[in-house]
Amino acid sequence: MNIEERLLKGDKRACARLITMLESNDMEAVEILKRLYKNTGNAYVIGVTGPPGAGKSTLTDKLVKELRKKDKKVGIIAIDPTSPFSGGAILGDRIRMNDLSLDKNVFIRSMGTRGSLGGMSRATWGAVKVLDIFGCDYIFIETVGVGQSEVDIVKTADTVLMVMVPNLGDDIQAIKAGIMEIADVFAINKSDLDGADKTKLEVEMNLDLNENTDYRPPVVKVSAAKNKDIDVLLEKIIEHRRHLEETNKLEERRIRNNKMELLKMVEEDLMSLILDKAVKEDLLERLARDVTLRKTDPYTAKDEILKLVVNE
């Protein structure tokens, strides 16, 4: 059996192999996805985000276990911040979810980010398609960190779960505010800590300011570590899904997400093209040197590079 057939039969190793191929930008993997794209559409994608230290991984694990009780097939893609210099994933060797990873209906994958010129989002979206074809009912995209590229990925989910935690500093509150607007469901994790009610209240007050009247994101206190109220949280996620489906907003949202995905892929392709040409012709090096020595200015220099690829 080739890799396509094996993937369609739900072979985990074929799944893993294909994602690895996507990570290394293997064109054969893209060809396979082109052919199998019609087999996607079953999976529902949940993006999990929140400030560092909020307990996103543990909470995701618990939600997955809850879904397994309902006999759902689940995938987890954990976005792993990459060292900007070495290019390797930072948490790559992190050992997690041993009991889950033995389950043949759970697929777990850590994916490294690749810097802004790389293909983090493309590989992630590719992996979502692979897991969809693999037969997952639910796919979690979990992001460590709060950066723009992580936000860009997580907001292409069907439901965005924002995980918060009491007693974080001001900076974190500010960053939180930046992604609060993309959240569909809020979880206040570590609900047994003092301050959990206060954090919940703050989120609720923030939501009061929102104009959107037809859907108000619920705020659920949970304790992932103590396995408390995970079922309540899952129910809220499913309610959000139901809301999207009943109001025809799921399709609308997926069209919006596909727009973002298309633009991002185009951006990445253009950059590879530019890099290829500008490096090959030594133009980039020469211009950067001229800018540094003030023989030209950066705006004139970038126009020169642009001419390499753009017609007219």
Added chain:
Amino acid sequence: MNIEERLLKGDKRACARLITMLESNDMEAVEILKRLYKNTGNAYVIGVTGPPGAGKSTLTDKLVKELRKKDKKVGIIAIDPTSPFSGGAILGDRIRMNDLSLDKNVFIRSMGTRGSLGGMSRATWGAVKVLDIFGCDYIFIETVGVGQSEVDIVKTADTVLMVMVPNLGDDIQAIKAGIMEIADVFAINKSDLDGADKTKLEVEMNLDLNENTDYRPPVVKVSAAKNKDIDVLLEKIIEHRRHLEETNKLEERRIRNNKMELLKMVEEDLMSLILDKAVKEDLLERLARDVTLRKTDPYTAKDEILKLVVNE
């Protein structure tokens, strides 16, 4: 006097006006920078980064005050994470550094990030040029947050100062690891906290793993709030500068940084071009819909968009 002349005379309002123009992508501002680019080159740029809650702003303020004692003219650009939906800056109305902002030799500016398709880095780099022409001896670029786009900006500084703080969680440690390699100087802030020595030791151990033998980033314990050892930290920053200058690495580094800046600007220009064309011709909407309805696959669709701008 026109804005150019006023900027050259060190007029703070001209400075502010020009940066606002750059933020709104005003081509006149770009033309002014093209003409005045030859007047840049005096300023030394310090990037300040670190995990949320590390006290970067307070520490930057204290370093600025130290530089003022040496009669240096200083600029501060604080990168402010933008709400991905509303597009507004989150900390924009944050009141800080009142005593500094009254000083005519200190220019402070908060700049909002603009999402991945926007011009955060371009506007920031433009602002650095404006402050350089304005006559600053030192320019601080301070980033709240730890995302890739923030890292991309901060690593184009001449010296990267990484601010850490004891007792952060594992997630934060991991993110920290991702930017540790771009740091030239480490500050362990809140040195009076238990755990400061342990954090310093961890950083030192991490540095021991580094192969680079001709420069080892110093690790300095400070307390910004208590104004302790700020002079020691500044001296280490100046030592790094001296190291770069004496080994001829400053120019090398600036060439590398200009490469990144050129590529980023090219990327942004290409994306505006694509967006313009694809939106105008309604192609993006149609293709995103077709992908959602599985009439085409995303890889074929993005190739169609690419053809809009790329020759051959």
